Amino acid sequence: MRNIGVFVCWCGLNISRTVDIKRVVEETSSHPQVICSTDYKYLCSEPGQKLIKEIVKEKGLEGYVIAACSPGMHETTFRELASRCEINPYLCEMANIREQCSWVHEDREEATGKAIKLVNMAIEKVLHNEPLYPESFPLNKRAMVIGAGVAGMQAALDIADAGYEVLLVEKRPFIGGHMTQLSETFPTLDCAQCILTPKTAEVARHPRITLMPYSEVEEVKGYVGNFEAVIRRKATFVDWNKCTGCAICIEKCPKKIYPEFECGLKEGKSIDMAFPQAVPYKVFINKESCIFLNQGKCGVCAKLCPEEAIDFQQQDQLVKEKIGAIIVATGYDLIDKSELAEFGYGKYKDVIDGMQFERINSSSGPFSGVIRRPSDGKIPKEIVFIQCAGSRDREKGKPYCSKICCMYTAKQARLYKHKVPDGQVYVFYMDIRAGGKGYEEFIYRSVEESGMLYLRGQVSRVFEEDGKLIVWGMDTLSGKKIEINADMVVLASAIVPSNGVKELANILKITTDEHGFIQEAHPKLKPIECMTRGVYLAGCGHAPKDIAESVAQGSATASKVFSLFSRNSVLAEPTVSIVNKDECSGCLSCETVCPYQAIEKENYRGKVIAKVNSALCQGCGSCTVACRSGAIDLRGYTNQQIMAELEALLWK
Amino acid sequence: MHNQSQSFRDSTISTARELEIELEELPDWYCCGAVYPLRSEDLISLLSPTRNLMGAKKEGKELVTLCSACYQVLKRTNYLILNDADKREKLNNYLEEKYDGSTKVLHFLEVIRKDVGWEELKSKVKTSLTGLKAAPYYGCLLLRPQKELVFDHPENPTIFENFLQSLGCDIVDFPYKTECCGAYLGITEEKVINSAVLKIIQGANKRGIEVLITSCPLCLYNLEAGQKELMKSGHISKPVPVLYFTQLLALALGLGVDVCHFEEHQINPLPVLERLK
Numbered sequence: 001m002r003n004i005g006v007f008v009c010w011c012g013l014n015i016s017r018t019v020d021i022k023r024v025v026e027e028t029s030s031h032p033q034v035i036c037s038t039d040y041k042y043l044c045s046e047p048g049q050k051l052i053k054e055i056v057k058e059k060g061l062e063g064y065v066i067a068a069c070s071p072g073m074h075e076t077t078f079r080e081l082a083s084r085c086e087i088n089p090y091l092c093e094m095a096n097i098r099e100q101c102s103w104v105h106e107d108r109e110e111a112t113g114k115a116i117k118l119v120n121m122a123i124e125k126v127l128h129n130e131p132l133y134p135e136s137f138p139l140n141k142r143a144m145v146i147g148a149g150v151a152g153m154q155a156a157l158d159i160a161d162a163g164y165e166v167l168l169v170e171k172r173p174f175i176g177g178h179m180t181q182l183s184e185t186f187p188t189l190d191c192a193q194c195i196l197t198p199k200t201a202e203v204a205r206h207p208r209i210t211l212m213p214y215s216e217v218e219e220v221k222g223y224v225g226n227f228e229a230v231i232r233r234k235a236t237f238v239d240w241n242k243c244t245g246c247a248i249c250i251e252k253c254p255k256k257i258y259p260e261f262e263c264g265l266k267e268g269k270s271i272d273m274a275f276p277q278a279v280p281y282k283v284f285i286n287k288e289s290c291i292f293l294n295q296g297k298c299g300v301c302a303k304l305c306p307e308e309a310i311d312f313q314q315q316d317q318l319v320k321e322k323i324g325a326i327i328v329a330t331g332y333d334l335i336d337k338s339e340l341a342e343f344g345y346g347k348y349k350d351v352i353d354g355m356q357f358e359r360i361n362s363s364s365g366p367f368s369g370v371i372r373r374p375s376d377g378k379i380p381k382e383i384v385f386i387q388c389a390g391s392r393d394r395e396k397g398k399p400y401c402s403k404i405c406c407m408y409t410a411k412q413a414r415l416y417k418h419k420v421p422d423g424q425v426y427v428f429y430m431d432i433r434a435g436g437k438g439y440e441e442f443i444y445r446s447v448e449e450s451g452m453l454y455l456r457g458q459v460s461r462v463f464e465e466d467g468k469l470i471v472w473g474m475d476t477l478s479g480k481k482i483e484i485n486a487d488m489v490v491l492a493s494a495i496v497p498s499n500g501v502k503e504l505a506n507i508l509k510i511t512t513d514e515h516g517f518i519q520e521a522h523p524k525l526k527p528i529e530c531m532t533r534g535v536y537l538a539g540c541g542h543a544p545k546d547i548a549e550s551v552a553q554g555s556a557t558a559s560k561v562f563s564l565f566s567r568n569s570v571l572a573e574p575t576v577s578i579v580n581k582d583e584c585s586g587c588l589s590c591e592t593v594c595p596y597q598a599i600e601k602e603n604y605r606g607k608v609i610a611k612v613n614s615a616l617c618q619g620c621g622s623c624t625v626a627c628r629s630g631a632i633d634l635r636g637y638t639n640q641q642i643m644a645e646l647e648a649l650l651w652k
Numbered sequence: 653m654h655n656q657s658q659s660f661r662d663s664t665i666s667t668a669r670e671l672e673i674e675l676e677e678l679p680d681w682y683c684c685g686a687v688y689p690l691r692s693e694d695l696i697s698l699l700s701p702t703r704n705l706m707g708a709k710k711e712g713k714e715l716v717t718l719c720s721a722c723y724q725v726l727k728r729t730n731y732l733i734l735n736d737a738d739k740r741e742k743l744n745n746y747l748e749e750k751y752d753g754s755t756k757v758l759h760f761l762e763v764i765r766k767d768v769g770w771e772e773l774k775s776k777v778k779t780s781l782t783g784l785k786a787a788p789y790y791g792c793l794l795l796r797p798q799k800e801l802v803f804d805h806p807e808n809p810t811i812f813e814n815f816l817q818s819l820g821c822d823i824v825d826f827p828y829k830t831e832c833c834g835a836y837l838g839i840t841e842e843k844v845i846n847s848a849v850l851k852i853i854q855g856a857n858k859r860g861i862e863v864l865i866t867s868c869p870l871c872l873y874n875l876e877a878g879q880k881e882l883m884k885s886g887h888i889s890k891p892v893p894v895l896y897f898t899q900l901l902a903l904a905l906g907l908g909v910d911v912c913h914f915e916e917h918q919i920n921p922l923p924v925l926e927r928l929k
Contacts (some may be wrong), residue, residue, distance in 0.1 A: 338808075341805060341807040341808030342807035342808070344827075395798070395799075461827065463827030464827070465827075465855070465858060466858070470827075
């Protein structure tokens with residue numbers, strides 16, 4: 001039997017307003033094993049902790065209950081305090097009388113009764129607790145970054161600069177992400193390629209970065225410090241060790257296609273390089289369109305390649321890699337065309353999205369940087385920009401703001417005016433959201449200086465008539481319906497998570513939110529951590545964000561990796577499942593329910609039984625429920641402990 | 653229906669027979685109320701559509717409507733009963749009967765799609781309408797609110813186009829197809845109707861549309877009456893006839909003009925249809 005103490009916190013008025021603290025102290029002090037029960041205004045404060053420490057010493061306590069806030073808030077504080085008082089931290093329990101009691105109840109009498117019960121339960125828990133000691137595991141100081149956009153590249157560079165090996169996996173055949181497609185960037189109007197290529201070049205030549213372009217992660221096993229990933233290296237049908245990027249093959253390839261990079265606006269070839277500054281500077285064959293791969297003849301590229309680099313026999317390769325930490329930087333796509341039917345998007349060639357405008361404005365784009373419209377190449381004189389195309393629209397299931405559209409629309413409108421000074425710009429907007437350094441000033445200069453018409457309201461329909469695009473909209477400030485005969489319409493289409501993120505999230509055992517963006521561990525305090533330890537999150541895969549924020553997040557995840565890699569081993573929570581070897585019947589029902597693949601097999605006295613890999617086990621307790629013979633227990637939450645708590649709740 | 657809209661009635665009954673769709677008149681049916689109430693507490697207006705839905709349930713059959721307005725009122729009432737327990741209870745208490753929202757409400761176009769299919773319909777066409785430049789006019793009541801009606805894409809519907817294609821028409825892309833005709837404002841604000849109709853008809857004329865096809869008696873009335881006024885005032889010179897989809901279907905199935913009762917129309921479609929013979 002143990003001597004324990006109870007400490008009840010007021011949390012200022014947070015708890016004391018609805019819970020009668022004095023009564024809680026009185027009622028709990030009558031418990032035979034509680035040799036001391038007391039209260040304090042703020043237990044988490046320094047004097048509060050000092051008080052606990054003194055009482056522990058004075059009364060010789062062997063464990064204690066803190067009746068205060070949620071363990072999510074301060075369990076660590078009070079468990080560390082226990083260590084300093086020379087008590088095993090797992091002999092400290094929190095009774096949550098704030099979030100689950102005082103905050104949610106109004107009746108003082110009832111709330112006090114509930115608080116007493118909660119504390120009584122925690123007392124029984126402490127009495128049945130065993131001292132627990134965390135296990136330590138070795139740590140592989142090598143990181144994997146998934147996605148080589150600007151966020152992923154930044155993370156990779158920071159980690160590699162700090163002296164660790166990095167594996168950078170990218171699904172496209174080149175690195176740089178969507179930023180490679182942009183013409184200029186807000187709010188400084190510097191050329192996207194000019195500020196990006198130093199980074200892509202640095203990534204390519206960095207001795208500690210292993211680049212895996214045109215590759216996708218297929219499987220991830222293991223746990224923090226010791227992950228094992230299977231990566232599919234997709235066949236490019238070109239031996240990149242031989243390819244010099246001379247581009248003879250591109251010139252002679254007879255098959256024309258519209259590559260994704262140019263958003264369907266510029267012709268490319270079946271064997272191609274995405275753009276002139278591509279890193280790696282290598283060609284690849286588009287499997288779907290290549291004549292040789294589909295019909296078995298042609299092979300012009302193979303005949304002409306001076307390096308004999310073309311290899312039609314090339315197969316996808318599965319590569320196994322060991323890493324200790326993972327950064328997910330999967331980026332974004334734009335909303336599907338079919339969801340913007342009211343704007344004629346996908347139906348009329350001159351209704352384009354923001355990314356297509358970037359390509360049109362780009363010097364390597366379809367019109368070498370001259371603003372022309374896709375249908376007939378004419379210079380548009382009346383241009384309509386529509387913001388929030390799909391965003392902030394509950395009907396389309398995207399109630400969120402895509403965050404960057406106000407800024408890039410203003411940027412595109414200004415770049416258009418630079419190139420077509422006699423053109424007229426109309427911008428339909430819902431609100432202008434320009435939160436960022438220099439953003440508000442940028443928008444105002446656009447609105448005031450360039451003679452653009454900013455119209456507050458939404459567009460109901462866009463259609464073609466007499467060679468013009470008729471835009472029907474509403475100006476809600478004047479209350480008037482507006483009809484514009486435009487030459488081109490640019491949609492600031494909603495940002496959505498990039499294709500395949502859901503599958504990747506399943507592989508990594510991390511969660512996605514209702515819109516498919518990856519869920520962070522805490523919206524404020526752990527914005528770049530995933531729920532799975534050792535997995536971090538950067539860039540637009542988390543939520544829409546601009547370049548500066550993506551870069552900052554990339555660096556932030558790198559610093560998380562540093563603090564992980566600064567240790568020589570990882571400590572695992574000791575609250576894991578344990579199998580009673582004699583009672584286990586070997587049915588392995590636990591194996592099917594375990595979400596972490598932590599159940600292994602073991603030979604024991606001539607039979608096969610279950611064994612828990614304590615490094616993989618996250619302590620969810622699924623196996624303890626599934627076990628038919630009751631042979632599995634969760635340390636710190638044993639059946640016996642839970643029964644004791646229930647008894648305290650129901651019969652005391 | 654029996655007095656005012658024989659054109660709609662006879663063309664539907666005859667085409668349904670031809671397509672082997674069994675239609676049966678709902679015994680003791682009521683007017684649906686014509687407008688779905690905008691005030692959420694206006695449950696009295698929902699009693700008559702609820703009685704119709706109950707009637708169909710008692711017969712153990714699906715409830716088929718021809719008119720877009722009836723479709724909208726019945727389907728939305730059904731949606732409310734199915735999804736709002738509080739209002740369901742109030743309606744049930746008032747009617748002293750239990751109705752749970754289990755009747756399936758279908759538009760006749762949906763029945764053709766479901767029970768006949770576009771390919772099958774194509775094979776049944778006797779008089780092909782090839783060369784007839786037709787455009788659908790969905791109006792507003794068939795499609796929105798999408799969550800409740802689940803009829804077709806609210807901004808880019810295609811069911812009418814599929815239907816017209818099966819009949820062999822030359823379909824014209826008509827961006828005004830989901831615009832409002834002015835609806836009940838015809839009673840109080842004739843000008844609004846005229847300006848709405850003017851836009852629609854000008855759009856149709858520009859695209860060389862010969863007939864507009866609708867499923868809504870109110871659209872048909874407004875488009876015809878509006879055009880007559882606009883002809884008088886000289887705003888338009890060439891009127892565009894408006895037909896119910898069932899009339900066009902009857903012609904394509906070779907059932908003749910008699911079942912179409914074109915004499916009910918304010919704009920005679922016969923001159924346009926003449927050459928199809």
